[in-house]
Amino acid sequence: MQIIQPHYHGIARTTQDYERMAMSGVVAVAEPAFWAGFDRAYPETFIDYFRQISEFEPTRAAEYGIRHFCWVGVNPKEAENLRLSFEVLEKMPEFFSQPTVLGVGEIGFHKTTKNEEQIFEAQVQLAIDHNQLILIHTPHLQDKVRGTQRTLDVLRNMNVDPQRVWIDHVEEHTIRAPLDAGYWVGFTLYPITKCSPRRAVDMLELYGHERILVNSSADWGPSDPFTLQECIQDFRRRGHSVQESIEVFHNNPCRFLGQCSKFDINPVRIETIESCAVS
């Protein structure tokens, strides 16, 4: 089955992961810009990072037949540094014309501070001004409810089309409000700190398949790109068809990401061959 991994931090993973993902049916990944595990000191470091994910990483994925797309943005954690963030924001539009850049992300809140909010608003406005898709990170653990609520409050006051916004890392306690407001939502499958594959399947059964993306994130922390395949396996074991799986794990990413014309992978449908009699 063809799978799209819509949130994947390839720079933190080995090439073997690409190989194994390709063998398991992954045809494309999308890599948001994120926190590198330490706070960067210079805007140029971000620029080089954007070059890495928009120029180099696609070549690494292509070795295994995987299409690689990316997002650029100042992540919520480093958004606390206003001066640095604004210097990076000035340079971001240069990347919007790159052939694999899909939009602005992942942006949003980490500790839900005033500085984070200022940079979040500035990046949403930048995306609106340049007609870019938006990918929003929501906080981990005990900060998630407050951060998600504040995210929705900020977006409500901006002229943003909810259909072009993906609010990621939702769980059972934060899924309803973004879906009700018309946004896309994402389940991030982490071994410990976010959603598990089985809980993700529960939510797919409860909330349906529309405007939902499932991803592994898979970064430098305790994470595993194959939690996505675990999720697909549990989905199938509960009796959902291959076509339903394709709708969620391939076609939904096509529908959301395909709003950017650079993402040119189309939804697929399985057809049964009526007659294959040997003459």
Add this chain to the structure above:
Amino acid sequence: MASIWEILELMQKPREVLDRYYLDARCQLLEIAAMLDRYDRSRDGVVESQDKRIELMYESLAMLAERETTPNRSERLLHHFSEPV
């Protein structure tokens, strides 16, 4: 052989236990909650004779909810899940 003082020195402090294992335990509690929700949804309002395993689950949770207890919760749970000898 280590003295009792050396053993006590090696033991984790309460804060260290939580630092190391809280998120794991939180994750496992969420899995239990989701499994019980899943079970209830699968019954779809139909009242049927309870499977003994679901009784074991709830009895185990009640055992874990006792704050004041002997320090052998794992052992007691395993006995609870065991066939009578």
